[in-house]
Amino acid sequence: MSGESLVVHTPLDPETARRLRAGQRVLLRGVVYAARDAAHKRMVEALEQGGSLPFPPEGAVIYYVGPTPAPPGRPIGAAGPTTSGRMDGYAPALLAQGVRGMIGKGYRSPAVKEALRQYGAVYLAATGGAGALLSRCIVQSEVIAYPDLGPEAVLRLEVLDFPAVVVNDAQGGDLYEAGKKQYALPDETGGHAAG
Amino acid sequence: MREIQAQEVSRTVADMCQQANYHLGRDMREALARARDREESPVGRDILDQLLQNASIAEAEHIPLCQDTGVAVFFVDLGQDVHISGGGLEEAINEGVRQGYSQGLLRKSMVAHPWRRKNTGDNTPAIIHLRLVPGDRLRLTFTAKGGGSENMSALRMLKPADGLEGVKNFVVETVAKAGPNACPPMVVGVGVGGNFETCALLAKKALLRPVGQPNADPELAQVEEELLQRANRLGVGPQGLGGRITVLAVQMEVYPCHIASLPVAVNIQCHANRHVVAEL
């Protein structure tokens, strides 16, 4: 994993997305779109019915987050990532529309990793549970779709130096696999090595 | 008979919900700081620094530690010489959750039905485990349980022949599967024995101990320590990005069980290990 954080601007252009490698730490600047379970369901249903996404898809970065309500005078409350795997079923359809980055935490399915390769996109992890810290990197927030979903509405977020790390890149690199391999020790108890 | 007003229960509960979500307990801060010193992976150390910093920001700026402010889970020890007046105990607790989550600007994460999935809007109903005990006190333990780590928890009905080895392997396997999804470093609650529902409850109760406080029974304490060592050989590391510290503590509770059974439950708790106790 590279030590230096790279400043990356959103929306992601195709070259930048293809250059990012698993293990690269980044600081994101620009706009990302917050959406989680219920919003994904609606977005993909809209696409199936010939509709469009509630934001310009080209190069868009989606952040899997359902923040706490904003305290007075602040754009947003705690805003750390939620588990990405629940969005696996919807992600390829969004990538096909031009979405080029997703931020969350936890494993992605083989189908999503394949779609990353196919569309030249990346999956990044933010620190799960660092909701207060990450909230400081969000300078503006606005509901742009599905306000009835409450904490699951789609938000347009402006981020400044939002820290994340590339987990799955467009070349098939996988930091979760590589990191574990690097630090795993043999199970000396004779019990089966849990994997 | 000692009288306790339902309103007082609600007020206390409202405070507890906020307290737990804004202040990470000292046990957890110390465990994270120790992990920071021991972690070999530079990225892992970075993550642990972020988590310690996160706790300070949450406290200073009154922002919840994590956006998943959890299902409101209560363990209630009700003294049998207590009389709750002015309303029912469960409703008083739910009213407290309602107030606490709304006043505290906490996220409402409960849906009213498992597949219709409409948000109840106030984080109720709470999940309440009530026990009648001797005395005239009311003791409430609150934990805000996040979905990410709860989803990686598991229960298995082992065969008695699987023995302690089978129990240990199941725990390590569950931690390995949880990986990055459960926001490691995690605390692992293990319940062994009882029956199907009792072992799950034991696993959750085990998590209520101050982190790293070993079981009072030296044999169980040794099993906890061995499991901790084994889990930390997996290499999962902070946030699953590779490292030495996957688990901060394994906490186990046991209970008698049927001659044919060996139930085991593993309740995974993320580093946002939020619990507070109040006594009325």
Ligand code: SF4
């Ligand atoms: S698993 Fe825990 S730390 Fe991670 S997002 Fe959920 S509640 Fe927060």
